[in-house]
Amino acid sequence: MKKTLKIAFPMTIPVMLGYISVGIPFGLLVIKSGLSIWVAIGMSVFVYAGAMQFVAIGLLLNPVGLVQVGLMTLFVNIRHLFYGLSFIELFKTFGPKKQYMIFALTDETYSLLCGLAIQNEISKESLFFAISLLNQIYWITGTIIGVFLGTLITFNTAGIDFALTALFIVIFIEQWLAFKTHIPALLGLAASAISLVLFGEGSLIIPSMALMLIGLLFLKPLIIKGEGADQ
Amino acid sequence: MIWASIITMALVTYFVRLAPFVLFGGSVQTPKWVEYAGKYLPPSVMGMLIVYSIKGVDFLALKASLPVALAMGLTGLLHLWKRNNLLSILGGTAIYMIMIQMIFN
Numbered sequence: 001m002k003k004t005l006k007i008a009f010p011m012t013i014p015v016m017l018g019y020i021s022v023g024i025p026f027g028l029l030v031i032k033s034g035l036s037i038w039v040a041i042g043m044s045v046f047v048y049a050g051a052m053q054f055v056a057i058g059l060l061l062n063p064v065g066l067v068q069v070g071l072m073t074l075f076v077n078i079r080h081l082f083y084g085l086s087f088i089e090l091f092k093t094f095g096p097k098k099q100y101m102i103f104a105l106t107d108e109t110y111s112l113l114c115g116l117a118i119q120n121e122i123s124k125e126s127l128f129f130a131i132s133l134l135n136q137i138y139w140i141t142g143t144i145i146g147v148f149l150g151t152l153i154t155f156n157t158a159g160i161d162f163a164l165t166a167l168f169i170v171i172f173i174e175q176w177l178a179f180k181t182h183i184p185a186l187l188g189l190a191a192s193a194i195s196l197v198l199f200g201e202g203s204l205i206i207p208s209m210a211l212m213l214i215g216l217l218f219l220k221p222l223i224i225k226g227e228g229a230d231q
Numbered sequence: 232m233i234w235a236s237i238i239t240m241a242l243v244t245y246f247v248r249l250a251p252f253v254l255f256g257g258s259v260q261t262p263k264w265v266e267y268a269g270k271y272l273p274p275s276v277m278g279m280l281i282v283y284s285i286k287g288v289d290f291l292a293l294k295a296s297l298p299v300a301l302a303m304g305l306t307g308l309l310h311l312w313k314r315n316n317l318l319s320i321l322g323g324t325a326i327y328m329i330m331i332q333m334i335f336n
Contacts, residue, residue: 010317011316013316013317014316014317014320017317017320017321017324018320035233039233039237042234042237043237043240046237046238046241047237047240047241047244048244049240049244052240052244056236056237056240059236060233060236060237063232063233063236066235066236066239069236069239069240070239070240070242070243073239073240073243073244073247074243074247077243077244077247077248078247079276079279080244080247080248081247081250081251082251082268082272082276083248083251083276084248084249084250084251084252085251085255085265085268085269085272086269086270086272086273088251088252088255088256088265088269091252092256098252102245102248102249102252103245103248105248107280110273110276111277111280114273156328156332157328158328158331158332159298159324159327159328159330159331159332160324160328162299162302162323162324162327162328163320163323163324164284165281165284165285165299165302165303165306165323166302166303166306166319166320166323166324166327167316167320168277168280168281168284169281169303169306169307169310169319169323170306170310170316170319170320171277172274172277172278172281173307173310173311175273175274175277176274179274182274184271184272184273184274184275185274185275185277185278186278187275187278188274188275188276188277188278188279188282189278189279189281189282190278191275191278191279192278192279192281192282192283193282196282196286201286201287204282204283204286205283208279208282208283209279212272212275212276212279213268215275216267216268216271216272216275220267223271
């Protein structure tokens with residue numbers, strides 16, 4: 001266990017910075033909105049979905065029907081529909097840990113685990129589990145700091161949330177270097193840039209995912225050829 | 232009502248993450264197209280998440296977009312140079328914070 005944590009912890013430091021720095025404003029915002037401490041902590045423990053939890057604050061303040069809450073959650077998190085695809089085979093051997101691994105498959109955890117799969121490092125169950133658990137602990141820790149101590153922070157934290165963008169850039173570069181073909185990476189950038197321009201920031205996710213899937217479908221021969229894969 | 236909403240969010244979030252395992256897991260052999268998507272979606276999604284994480288930036292306003300663009304470029308260069316995740320993220324974030332707090336404020 002100690003050995004696993006020793007390997008897992010350094011890998012999760014970027015997520016720690018990102019999650020704590022986004023968890024703090026989340027906790028602060030919940031309290032400032034007049035919602036209880038337990039709403040903030042409860043969401044970080046049981047929902048565990050960054051962007052959605054910010055959206056949730058608005059939904060909880062102006063109560064709407066549960067169907068609407070469910071649909072909103074589906075839309076904000078629908079990109080997660082894809083994440084499991086990369087781990088279907090891998091998680092088969094995870095036993096009881098599998099359900100937690102699935103529950104905890106956030107953007108950042110997915111990024112880290114993908115990086116591991118690609119680097120062909122030892123894909124030990126305990127290492128993956130430790131990474132997932134550490135990440136949620138950071139998220140909850142950030143939330144708790146935001147709830148209790150956020151107001152005491154004296155330095156100007158403006159811009160600290162860039163840590164998440166930086167994390168995505170780093171993983172993007174690692175992915176870029178791991179593939180021979182760069183079509184999928186460029187496709188992701190292009191699909192979402194086009195969607196952002198056409199549909200605006202409010203409804204960016206669905207069209208970019210659709211464009212990405214269409215692109216992957218139509219460019220399949222080029223991608224397979226570029227990667228030199230035998231498929 | 233608040234807790235009913237939170238439970239709904241928790242369940243929907245979990246089911247979205249669970250769906251591929253239920254649809255393509257079990258003893259069913261993973262279809263070829265799923266293997267294809269599983270291999271080539273991650274780099275695509277990572278590109279999408281970059282755009283997603285800066286979607287709130289007003290790119291027509293230089294004061295907002297320039298520090299983001301510069302910090303993104305520097306983060307990328309720093310990472311290509313040292314290949315050290317923590318250094319790239321800490322460095323990139325620090326550069327961004329300094330820019331928006333002291334230069335572009």
